Amino acid sequence: MTAVKVVKVLGTSAESWDDAADEAVREASKTIDDIRGVEVEDQTAKVEDGEVTEYRATVEVAFPVHEEQHAQ
Structure with a gap:
């Protein structure tokens, strides 16, 4: 089973809500690996x-929680 973490990100744009949502995902992907899905909340x-x-688009970004590999 995979655990998934969800965080909210606010994107902004002078052009459109679509661009604002794209901006939220672009910015989130700079610090979050392996984004699997998004939901535009607002x-x-x-x-x-x-x-x-x-x-402005408030986006929930979903990504899997990876287990840490412990050295033996």
């Missing part, structure tokens, strides 16, 4: 003067 946006200026 999409929000920053608005200034009646215009969307920043898209």
Whole structure:
């Protein structure tokens, strides 16, 4: 059986929610190995003067927990 760890990551983009989710995964993959899946939990946006200026995607990133190899 494999244990899986899930962490939340917030990605941002000036272009779209898709880009914001991609950014969250790109940034998470810099410090998390073996990402197996993601779930977009929430999409929000920053608005200034009646215009969307920043898209935000909260993403849950899932990856397996690997057992440490102990030296004998």
